[in-house]
Amino acid sequence: xxxxxxxxxxxxxxxxxxxxxxxxxxxxxxxxxxxxxxxxxxxxxxxxxxxxxxxxxxxxxxxxxxxxxxxxxxxxxxxxxxxxxxxxxxxxxxxxxxxxxxxxxxxxxxxxxxxxxxxxxxxxxxxxxxxxxxxxxxxxxxxxxxxxxxxxxxxxxxxxxxxxxxxxxxxxxxxxxxxxxxxxxxxxx
Amino acid sequence: xxxxxxxxxxxxxxxxxxxxxxxxxxxxxxxxxxxxxxxxxxxxxxxxxxxxxxxxxxxxxxxxxxxxxxxxxxxxxxxxxxxxxxxxxxxxxxxxxxxxxxxxxxxxxxxxxxxxxxxxxxxxxxxxxx
Numbered sequence: 001x002x003x004x005x006x007x008x009x010x011x012x013x014x015x016x017x018x019x020x021x022x023x024x025x026x027x028x029x030x031x032x033x034x035x036x037x038x039x040x041x042x043x044x045x046x047x048x049x050x051x052x053x054x055x056x057x058x059x060x061x062x063x064x065x066x067x068x069x070x071x072x073x074x075x076x077x078x079x080x081x082x083x084x085x086x087x088x089x090x091x092x093x094x095x096x097x098x099x100x101x102x103x104x105x106x107x108x109x110x111x112x113x114x115x116x117x118x119x120x121x122x123x124x125x126x127x128x129x130x131x132x133x134x135x136x137x138x139x140x141x142x143x144x145x146x147x148x149x150x151x152x153x154x155x156x157x158x159x160x161x162x163x164x165x166x167x168x169x170x171x172x173x174x175x176x177x178x179x180x181x182x183x184x185x186x187x188x189x
Numbered sequence: 190x191x192x193x194x195x196x197x198x199x200x201x202x203x204x205x206x207x208x209x210x211x212x213x214x215x216x217x218x219x220x221x222x223x224x225x226x227x228x229x230x231x232x233x234x235x236x237x238x239x240x241x242x243x244x245x246x247x248x249x250x251x252x253x254x255x256x257x258x259x260x261x262x263x264x265x266x267x268x269x270x271x272x273x274x275x276x277x278x279x280x281x282x283x284x285x286x287x288x289x290x291x292x293x294x295x296x297x298x299x300x301x302x303x304x305x306x307x308x309x310x311x312x313x314x315x316x317x318x319x
Contacts, residue, residue: 024252031248039239053239057247064251064258127233134230149227150234174217177226 012077020067027067031060034078037151038085044146045089047131055092059085079161082143090139133183141176148173 018026038059043052062084070080134145143162147153153161155169164172217223 019255022255022258024255027255028248028252031251035244035247036236036238040236043237044234052237053243053247056239056243057250060247060251061254064254126229130229130233134234145230146234149230150236152236170216174223177217177223180230181222181226 013072016067016070016072016077020070027064030077034081035060037078038081040150041082041085041143041146042089044131044150045135045142046092047135051092055085055088058088062088075163076160079163082147082161086139086143093139129184129187130180133180133187136183137176137179141172141179144169144172145176145180 012030015026015030019030035056039052039056042055042059043049046052046055059081063081134142137145140162144158147158147161148155155173156166158164159166159169162169217227
């Protein structure tokens with residue numbers, strides 16, 4: 001999905017057409033290309049490895065089931081996958097009725113740090129507070145912040161994926177950051 | 190100008206709409222507090238990858254499911270169904286019409302033969318008399 005991921009030699013359109021005809025290799029190539037992005041999105045939304053795995057699996061199973069009905073509308077294939085994942089995450093939130101928290105052992109990006117254990121623990125707590133605050137935002141704000149800052153997409157790419165203009169995304173990112181800052185202030189984080 | 194185009198134009202120039210907060214007129218990157226917060230989010234939401242075991246297991250499940258799905262038989266299209274239904278109705282109507290015409294014709298023939306039997310013609314009578 002993002003620039004760091006390998007992209008298949010064939011275009012998505014060709015792979016999708018072949019997958020729709022029952023070509024397992026083509027669907028496998030699409031899966032390999034996008035599974036990390038979808039998993040990352042689900043993880044950042046739920047904060048739980050088992051739930052991220054479950055939602056990722058359901059996203060791709062649903063994509064496979066409905067692949068025959070997929071029609072290229074000009075938006076990238078990921079837009080369709082993100083929409084499926086977004087809806088499944090929304091259902092997950094409704095069914096769970098909970099605010100998930102990430103165990104400290106799952107805190108990210110700290111293994112390589114050379115800070116003292118105390119400093120690492122403090123940083124982990126700060127990151128956890130930030131992740132929890134992000135998950136208290138509205139779904140669309142969460143989505144925009146994750147795509148912008150975790151997936152590293154540009155405003156234009158986010159717009160293509162969620163069906164909004166580049167200008168609208170720019171404003172949405174700005175408002176999401178402000179909302180997050182207020183959220184952190186309210187919760188004394 | 191349709192509604193979609195108006196919406197697109199408004200979204201494209203959303204930065205300049207009057208109902209925006211003053212700070213939204215400038216990019217968040219130019220605001221130190223928001224830029225710092227964005228950097229913290231990048232670190233807190235560092236990309237994660239699924240385990241190799243999970244990737245392989247899911248891929249196996251998906252490819253197995255794909256093999257059971259393919260080849261997928263195309264469901265009959267609504268147009269095909271309507272055409273079939275129309276043909277059945279037309280065929281039934283045609284058979285009904287033929288049956289009706291045959292019945293009426295048979296009835297008319299039967300009535301004529303009865304009348305001829307009940308009221309024989311003079312030529313027929315003379316023939317009988319002979």
